[in-house]
Amino acid sequence: MNNRPKEIPPQGNLHKARGLSQAQRRMEEPDRLFQRLYEDNIAEKFSDERFAKLSGGYEAEQKDLQGKVANLQASLFRSSALKPKPLFTGYS
Helix, strand or coil: CCCCCCCCCCHHHHHHHHHHHHHHHHHHHHHCCCCCCCCHCCCCCCHHHHHHHHHHHHHHHHHHHHHHHHHHHHHHHHHHHHCCCCCCCCCC
């Protein structure tokens, strides 16, 4: 019988859940970095070519992270959906 609370994923999914949490937090960073980069470009702290190179890198990273988050969410959903649901949970 499994006595784990529902919000704690099974041991096999713990690594995926941690990776998902990290990727979701990291997805916010490229937006902040891009905003600072844009402000520095407006202030002419570096060239337009440098801005294009750096912003392209941040956009690519964010796209990769979006794919990673989607894959991890789908994987966690599938593994939780495949687990049999208990018919009887005991007395309250």
